[in-house]
Amino acid sequence: MEDYQRNHLRNFREAVDRLAWPAERQQAWLREIGIPGCADELALEFGDFYEVIGAWGGHGEAAPTLAELDRLLTRMSGEVNAHLWTPEALAAEPDWQRMRELATAALAGLPDHAG
Template sequence: MNEPSPRFAAAFVRSVAVLALEADAQVAWTSQLAKHHVPLIDELALEFDEGIRLLPIFVERGWLNDEARPVLAQLDEQLDAMSGQHNAHLWHAEALVSRAEWDRVRTLARIALTRLV
């Protein structure tokens, strides 16, 4: 992997911002990424997952605020709890709108955004 740059940190912040969007905006965003007219809901978590592993570097280099780390950890735990084949039903557009799990994701992401920079 290349040395992380501020661009990686910006992509991570964008991933948190997308997780913080209202459900209808998340559906629209994932629909833009659609394959065969099926929204890619898992894309909401994939970019976040890539960035959370680099968070210590982002903080160390002063690109992101360490105050966000605890809530980002909670967000990561929430997304992990939603993963797996037994939770496949959570990764459909309807679930973004109707499931409490996604409400929690949005709440945590909004809190994290206020602490990241």
């Protein structure tokens, strides 16, 4: 595996890992990076790498779960769902809890970046 592919896979794993974090940790991370009111940054990171990693065959056994996670994020998108992308929604909305469950499951089947 090329170094840039390994780096992309590592970054993707980190993005999926952040989707699995508890709401409080996600909120703290958003504050840390200077965008405390933009929960959509969590999804944007995932999206930045999802298709690229998949084109390399890098989803491994996690492919079905990652596809479900991607569908959930797509369904949550749009102006009508703006309420889902607030820091408060991270803790209160069932879609975010489902996202954490899917992300946790995906991490178990995602290939290690060291390979």
